Amino acid sequence: MIAILRLGHRVGRDDRISTHCGLVSRALGASSIIYSGDRDDKMVTGINSVSERWGGKFEVGYNANWKKVLMDFKRRKYTIVHLTAYGMPLQEKITAIRKNKNVLVVVGSEKVPGEIYQLADYNISVTSQPHSEIAALALFLYSYNDKALEQKFTKSKIKIIPQEKGKKVEEG
Amino acid sequence: MIAILRLGHRVGRDDRISTHCGLVSRALGASSIIYSGDRDDKMVTGINSVSERWGGKFEVGYNANWKKVLMDFKRRKYTIVHLTAYGMPLQEKITAIRKNKNVLVVVGSEKVPGEIYQLADYNISVTSQPHSEIAALALFLYSYNDKALEQKFTKSKIKIIPQEKGKKVEEG
Numbered sequence: 001m002i003a004i005l006r007l008g009h010r011v012g013r014d015d016r017i018s019t020h021c022g023l024v025s026r027a028l029g030a031s032s033i034i035y036s037g038d039r040d041d042k043m044v045t046g047i048n049s050v051s052e053r054w055g056g057k058f059e060v061g062y063n064a065n066w067k068k069v070l071m072d073f074k075r076r077k078y079t080i081v082h083l084t085a086y087g088m089p090l091q092e093k094i095t096a097i098r099k100n101k102n103v104l105v106v107v108g109s110e111k112v113p114g115e116i117y118q119l120a121d122y123n124i125s126v127t128s129q130p131h132s133e134i135a136a137l138a139l140f141l142y143s144y145n146d147k148a149l150e151q152k153f154t155k156s157k158i159k160i161i162p163q164e165k166g167k168k169v170e171e172g
Numbered sequence: 173m174i175a176i177l178r179l180g181h182r183v184g185r186d187d188r189i190s191t192h193c194g195l196v197s198r199a200l201g202a203s204s205i206i207y208s209g210d211r212d213d214k215m216v217t218g219i220n221s222v223s224e225r226w227g228g229k230f231e232v233g234y235n236a237n238w239k240k241v242l243m244d245f246k247r248r249k250y251t252i253v254h255l256t257a258y259g260m261p262l263q264e265k266i267t268a269i270r271k272n273k274n275v276l277v278v279v280g281s282e283k284v285p286g287e288i289y290q291l292a293d294y295n296i297s298v299t300s301q302p303h304s305e306i307a308a309l310a311l312f313l314y315s316y317n318d319k320a321l322e323q324k325f326t327k328s329k330i331k332i333i334p335q336e337k338g339k340k341v342e343e344g
Binding site for chain 1: 304
């Protein structure tokens, strides 16, 4: 199982970035995302409504206490992977990380509590350049799971049928 | 060479998403990004200042006329890859796309002109689920280029030295 913990969400400023983190997690096979930082029911509702239309079983939660969440996952023997530009290169560590069946991926925002670097089993960088937590998360999920792009979403109300040109959507 | 064309940028609403597209393009080895939609000099300046500090040769431009940009790249024999949830799965097409040395990746926003589906050589989906143009772009660049995560950035003023725990930065 893959779970995501998104730290330090800020209502307003981070709405779209945090929403993208949630949708990417769902699309690439994570089973849940937990947000910390500001409580943002509207954003959670938005992601849940995507899941309801597009299918699958993806859980979205909120917890003000990120440390409690992290320690709970540790207790459940999840491997904690913290994505940070300061960490060790993904390509050097991914083989070791893949040996773990249950992973909690921690995705920071502007400021991350220093403690996390110690609590994480792996601090992992997806390049050591400034770019995007959304991209880092996507590339981690894709590297961790060969089938990340081929998820099945049960009970969908809407479905895209891939086309060379144009759009085809099945509804109902 | 890999160039990116980001369509339909909206000042305010898209600032961070479009900035992330630019930074991801730079970090994963594209040589340039051209924005269309609203002119946004502040965003362009922000990305340029990242390049100046973190090194490398990444060009950022703006052109109100996306179609002219696209046709110019076509004339220069670039393969046009349009990223869209409606397109054919990345994993089915990437081997064919990789045979082309020069690629223009077109990244849409909320509304994309229907014409683009016809003008593109490939309409490519990174899953057929709703998620993030930033994630789609990152996964495309990573799939297109094995060395995407190992770019060198010359003349940098700042550099991260990867660490197992904590942060190490070299400046100057």
